[in-house]
Amino acid sequence: MKLLLKGQIAKLQAQHRIYAETELKDLTAVVKLFALNSNWTWYLLTQDPDDPDYLYAIVVGHAIEMGSVSLADLQSQKWLSIPAVERDMHWKPQNALELWNKLNGITVKECGCKSSKDGTVFSPCNTHQEAEAVPA
Numbered sequence: 001m002k003l004l005l006k007g008q009i010a011k012l013q014a015q016h017r018i019y020a021e022t023e024l025k026d027l028t029a030v031v032k033l034f035a036l037n038s039n040w041t042w043y044l045l046t047q048d049p050d051d052p053d054y055l056y057a058i059v060v061g062h063a064i065e066m067g068s069v070s071l072a073d074l075q076s077q078k079w080l081s082i083p084a085v086e087r088d089m090h091w092k093p094q095n096a097l098e099l100w101n102k103l104n105g106i107t108v109k110e111c112g113c114k115s116s117k118d119g120t121v122f123s124p125c126n127t128h129q130e131a132e133a134v135p136a
């Protein structure tokens with residue numbers, strides 16, 4: 001299996017070009033890769049056209065983090081003598097920020113307040129920030 005298809009490469013490299021001036025909300029998680037022999041998952045955001053080995057991704061492994069990944073490294077991982085990393089063929093590209101929030105259990109309310117899994121608001125919107133600042 002090819003890890004990356006032509007169209008996906010084009011999209012990843014296009015996002016690499018704009019990556020410096022953009023934010024997570026403006027990026028698409030183009031490709032989802034997963035390991036057969038662990039619960040590691042990579043949601044690819046960019047690929048450097050000048051160094052196609054350099055991928056940037058949301059990585060779900062020991063933690064959920066943003067980081068660079070080597071394509072050659074992913075391709076060379078083996079499990080029982082077959083390639084250990086596969087592309088999820090059913091993955092539909094989705095907004096990188098929405099994906100990041102979902103993976104981290106972050107809910108964004110309509111007003112803009114962000115709350116974590118247990119419902120704690122950790123990033124209030126402007127309106128609620130001001131309300132909290134008013135002394136009781």
Ligand SMILES: [Zn+2]
Nearest residue numbers: 111113125128
């Ligand atoms: Zn709010």
